[in-house]
Amino acid sequence: KAGVTQTPRYLIKTRGQQVTLSCSPISGHRSVSWYQQTPGQGLQFLFEYFSETQRNKGNFPGRFSGRQFSNSRSEMNVSTLELGDSALYLCASREQGANTGELFFGEGSRLTVL
Amino acid sequence: AQSVTQPDIHITVSEGASLELRCNYSYGATPYLFWYVQSPGQGLQLLLKYFSGDTLVQGIKGFEAEFKRSQSSFNLRKPSVHWSDAAEYFCAVGAQGGGGNKLTFGTGTQLKVEL
Numbered sequence: 001k002a003g004v005t006q007t008p009r010y011l012i013k014t015r016g017q018q019v020t021l022s023c024s025p026i027s028g029h030r031s032v033s034w035y036q037q038t039p040g041q042g043l044q045f046l047f048e049y050f051s052e053t054q055r056n057k058g059n060f061p062g063r064f065s066g067r068q069f070s071n072s073r074s075e076m077n078v079s080t081l082e083l084g085d086s087a088l089y090l091c092a093s094r095e096q097g098a099n100t101g102e103l104f105f106g107e108g109s110r111l112t113v114l
Numbered sequence: 115a116q117s118v119t120q121p122d123i124h125i126t127v128s129e130g131a132s133l134e135l136r137c138n139y140s141y142g143a144t145p146y147l148f149w150y151v152q153s154p155g156q157g158l159q160l161l162l163k164y165f166s167g168d169t170l171v172q173g174i175k176g177f178e179a180e181f182k183r184s185q186s187s188f189n190l191r192k193p194s195v196h197w198s199d200a201a202e203y204f205c206a207v208g209a210q211g212g213g214g215n216k217l218t219f220g221t222g223t224q225l226k227v228e229l
Contacts, residue, residue: 042220042221042222043206045217056216058216090157090158102148102163103158105158105159107155107156108157
């Protein structure tokens, strides 16, 4: 089975722009979560989607949004980018019914905001 | 709210030496506990997990961890470290039940292995 795939792997944006990141979960996984990783704040939970519905949301401003499609692929969007949004954005998926928190992570999308 | 503390930001060990990485958690009920490893530029790989049962859990790459409820700890150990173990290690706690997919991570421990 292929792992969690995230695109793009690297991108550079300027302040005020918006960005969309994509995540394809492991085949058969219907839950997708997003995490932001920065040197200062560490790994922080953004949101979780299951069957196209947002189930959990972390403590991030409304500029951060996401969605999930019927094929379980997910996208996250950050609007009006700020310098502090520079981070590694990690997507993770888990098996349906595996309500044990075990997540499988992708390699991340590294966003640099100039 | 759940939280995780990894008191050691950096640890350096010699190849072949034993390793213990500390993790303390705060959670109101029985937690799900995980150790993940991250190599530079990579995502997170699960080393091992604890849900219930035997408090000593075995993971991949020769790692093990012991859940101690009385100390709210879940320390990671390896009897003999290899140079390829150099990476950053994260302890995480997950909530049981409906919130089971949200993990709270510690700040990580950077492991350096001296040859």
